[in-house]
Amino acid sequence: MGVSDDAALTTALRRGTIEYCVLALLDKRELYGVELVQQLSTGLGMTTSEGTMYPLLSRLRRNGRIATTWREAPAGPPRRYYTLTPDGEAALTHFRTEWVVFRSGVDRILGTEL
Amino acid sequence: MGVSDDAALTTALRRGTIEYCVLALLDKRELYGVELVQQLSTGLGMTTSEGTMYPLLSRLRRNGRIATTWREAPAGPPRRYYTLTPDGEAALTHFRTEWVVFRSGVDRILGTEL
DNA sequence: ACAAGGTACCTTGCGTCGCAAGGGATAGGC
DNA sequence: GCCTATCCCTTGCGACGCAAGGTACCTTGT
Structure with a gap:
């Protein structure tokens, strides 16, 4: 991997946030x-x-943060739909405050606040 | 590890940012x-x-983003001081814009903007 | 009816990186 | 000569995002 690799850089950033972005969408x-x-x-x-999403969804399901139901699709194979559980909602709410604290800390160190 | 573990949560967030926070401090x-x-x-x-810092500093040195010089300490063992290289400065500048984009994206998805 | 293509789900193997734990080397106080 | 403090570094582990590959279902074209 090169020293300056945008993909790898943002990949590292995504760690730990994708999970909660999924919860927020759901x-x-x-x-x-x-x-x-x-x-x-x-x-x-x-x-x-x-390759990222399905293992992630499995983890969330295993942790009881989301629930799933199979649905027929208008066309094509059936789909597995996901919804938030109460635990998932709580986790999302908790993360929002964690995120704001973390973001502020990084902004202060980098000088990117405002 | 429990489902809700603050330490693990922020550990995941730190991934990919500690590196540039170090550059910003230097x-x-x-x-x-x-x-x-x-x-x-x-x-x-x-x-x-x-255990996190020293391997990180080794990577940064290997990638040419920081340089080091040994200095005598007023008391105790000698210290290895680190400074930014031009490559390090460029990487930091580049990351600041990446970070702002990423942060905005997460904020929009989570609804934590403002 | 059969082949081809599209959609959707899932798994395997790999690489990276933060961390806990442990180790060793130098300097000063007693 | 010890004991403690400071500072540097390494080993082994676990988590997770990703590329690549695989399977099953449905539709469409001939």
């Missing part, structure tokens, strides 16, 4: 896997792949 | 290893340990 409405990948990509800067 | 004045750990801890939310 807080608005239920979504299925491919849809989550698309929304994060076009949503800005959180471009990711299915 | 942009102000030269520092040695233990000093960097202390400043990051009291600087806010970026608490870390020597």
Whole structure:
């Protein structure tokens, strides 16, 4: 990997945040896997792949933060839709405050506040 | 590890940012290893340990982003001081813009903007 | 009816990096 | 000569994002 590699740089940044971005998206409405990948990509800067998303969704399900239901699709194979559990909502709320603290700290150190 | 673990949560967040926080601190004045750990801890939310710092400093040195000089200490063993190289300054500048973009994206998804 | 293509789900193996734990070397106080 | 403090560094582990590859389902074209 080169010394200056934008992809790797943002990949490192995504660590620990993708998880909660997924929860935040599911807080608005239920979504299925491919849809989550698309929304994060076009949503800005959180471009990711299915190889990231599905293991992540499995973890969230295992931790009881999301629940799933299979639904027929208008066309194509069935889809597994995800929704937030109460635990998931609590985790999201908790993370929002953690994020703001962290962001402020980094901004102060980097001098990127404002 | 529990489902809600603040330490692990912020550990994940630190990934990819500690590196540039170190560069930002060295942009102000030269520092040695233990000093960097202390400043990051009291600087806010970026608490870390020597087990993180020294491998990190080795990487930065290997990548040509920082340079080092040994200095005698007023008391105790000698200290290895670090300074930014031109490459390090460029990397820091580049990261600041990456960070602002990333931060804005997360803020928009989480609804923590403002 | 069958092939081809598209959609959606999931798994395997790898690399990176923060961390806890442990180790060693130097200097000063007693 | 010890004991403590300071400072540097290494080893082993675990977590996770990702590329690559694989399977199953549905539709469409011929």
